[in-house]
Amino acid sequence: MKVLVIGSGGREHAICWRLARSPSVKQLYCAPGNPGTAALATNVPIGVDNQQELVAFARKETIDLTVVGPEAPLCTGIQRRFAEAGLLLFGPSLEAARLEGSKVFSKQFMREHDIPTAAFDVFDDAAAALAYIADHDRARVVKADGLAAGKGVFVASSEDEAREAVRALLTERTMGDAGRRILVEERLQGEEVSVIAIADGERVLTLASSQDHKPVFDGDKGPNTGGMGAYSPAPVLDDALQARVKQEVLLPTVAGMAAAGHPFRGVLYAGLMIVDGDPYVLEYNCRFGDPEAQPLMARFDDDLVPYLVGAAQGRLPQRAPKWDLRAALCVVMTAGGYPGGYARGEPIDGIDKAQAFDDVLLFQAGTATRDDGQLVTSGGRVLGVTALGTDLQQAQRRAYQAVDCISWKGVHFRRDIGHRGLGPA
Ligand code: AMP
Numbered sequence: 130m131k132v133l134v135i136g137s138g139g140r141e142h143a144i145c146w147r148l149a150r151s152p153s154v155k156q157l158y159c160a161p162g163n164p165g166t167a168a169l170a171t172n173v174p175i176g177v178d179n180q181q182e183l184v185a186f187a188r189k190e191t192i193d194l195t196v197v198g199p200e201a202p203l204c205t206g207i208q209r210r211f212a213e214a215g216l217l218l219f220g221p222s223l224e225a226a227r228l229e230g231s232k233v234f235s236k237q238f239m240r241e242h243d244i245p246t247a248a249f250d251v252f253d254d255a256a257a258a259l260a261y262i263a264d265h266d267r268a269r270v271v272k273a274d275g276l277a278a279g280k281g282v283f284v285a286s287s288e289d290e291a292r293e294a295v296r297a298l299l300t301e302r303t304m305g306d307a308g309r310r311i312l313v314e315e316r317l318q319g320e321e322v323s324v325i326a327i328a329d330g331e332r333v334l335t336l337a338s339s340q341d342h343k344p345v346f347d348g349d350k351g352p353n354t355g356g357m358g359a360y361s362p363a364p365v366l367d368d369a370l371q372a373r374v375k376q377e378v379l380l381p382t383v384a385g386m387a388a389a390g391h392p393f394r395g396v397l398y399a400g401l402m403i404v405d406g407d408p409y410v411l412e413y414n415c416r417f418g419d420p421e422a423q424p425l426m427a428r429f430d431d432d433l434v435p436y437l438v439g440a441a442q443g444r445l446p447q448r449a450p451k452w453d454l455r456a457a458l459c460v461v462m463t464a465g466g467y468p469g470g471y472a473r474g475e476p477i478d479g480i481d482k483a484q485a486f487d488d489v490l491l492f493q494a495g496t497a498t499r500d501d502g503q504l505v506t507s508g509g510r511v512l513g514v515t516a517l518g519t520d521l522q523q524a525q526r527r528a529y530q531a532v533d534c535i536s537w538k539g540v541h542f543r544r545d546i547g548h549r550g551l552g553p554a
């Protein structure tokens with residue numbers, strides 16, 4: 130079959146890598162892709178926001194399955210456009226994607242369906258939000274309703290900081306319309322973990338556990354990023370807890386969306402805080418996490434196509450996929466300055482040496498090829514190095530061995546990916 134992957138990050142490179150190993154995939158395309166995906170797929174120069182051209186391309190090439198990486202096209206209705214053209218697409222409808230696209234919708238949905246989450250209220254008026262913060266000692270997290278590229282959440286450590294976030298969003302409108310409505314919620318203390326599943330509108334297949342590292346510096350210091358590294362499995366999520374998350378979170382979510390007339394078909398990602406052993410949902414995402422997808426695709430040891438096609442058609446295969454029992458750990462290498470401003474166009478050295486190690490996979494993200502063929506940086510998160518190992522420690526050692534071969538001017542990465550599973554490297 131012919132498969133099109135939409136996106137250009139490490140997640141999409143990892144998905145392409147896994148799909149390229151599927152016996153049923155005869156031709157693989159990636160739009161727009163990156164220099165890494167170009168080695169596995171035909172890159173198609175159409176941006177993720179250009180839905181009209183993406184549909185036209187898929188029609189012309191008679192694409193059998195389209196897999197959407199990032200949330201933005203899903204939250205603006207790409208699923209329906211493809212469906213209307215008679216094309217199969219893996220990813221939820223716009224209505225179902227509101228679980229990610231609107232934080233207010235998702236919190237109200239959780240409340241309605243008794244899905245455990247932090248106490249909250251919704252505001253569009255600054256004075257009312259400030260009064261709520263004054264009345265509730267633990268109401269310290271302020272979130273913009275709409276998509277804000279990971280920058281719309283303020284986890285305040287004091288009442289003053291929380292008040293400042295309210296003013297920024299509602300009075301100064303720093304996030305524009307995304308922050309026209311806000312949530313103020315209780316700050317939870319615990320350990321964060323991601324549970325990523327594939328849903329077919331009714332049933333749910335939970336994937337292997339994984340854990341992301343959001344802050345930019347070692348020791349979880351500094352501002353949050355899209356993710357500086359991830360590993361799988363995550364020891365904090367044992368079988369018992371995983372079963373509870375399925376019963377208490379994933380199945381009620383899918384049942385609730387189906388009852389509302391918007392069956393959720395695609396990746397259902399629950400960002401959780403484990404508080405005294407109990408799971409609470411911080412947020413939903415409607416697509417694979419990035420970087421979590423990198424160790425997950427490295428460990429998914431089966432044909433991915435039947436799962437994606439099955440979910441999109443409302444009939445997930447009954448059997449569970451095979452997983453590589455080894456651990457996988459991904460270190461994201463970024464441009465210096467990220468998540469703030471950073472330089473582009475820095476030549477990248479050492480890729481070939483890093484790739485030569487056994488059980489090391491390199492997934493590119495913000496890279497570009499210069500006219501003279503030199504690979505250069507072109508984004509904040511430049512690439513991810515994923516290694517497999519018999520245990521997390523070995524995976525970590527192998528990943529950093531490869532990371533240490535790669536360099537460019539200003540390169541930054543965390544030295545402690547995996548620390549919550551093991552302690553510092
Ligand atoms: P979100 O995009 O809603 O997952 O929020 C981004 C990050 O903010 C999460 O990954 C957490 O680290 C943190 N966060 C969000 N909500 C809470 C909360 N209620 N309590 C503590 N931390 C939170």
Ligand code: GLY
Nearest residue numbers: 355356418419420
């Ligand atoms: N790594 C977190 C996310 O993809 O949302």
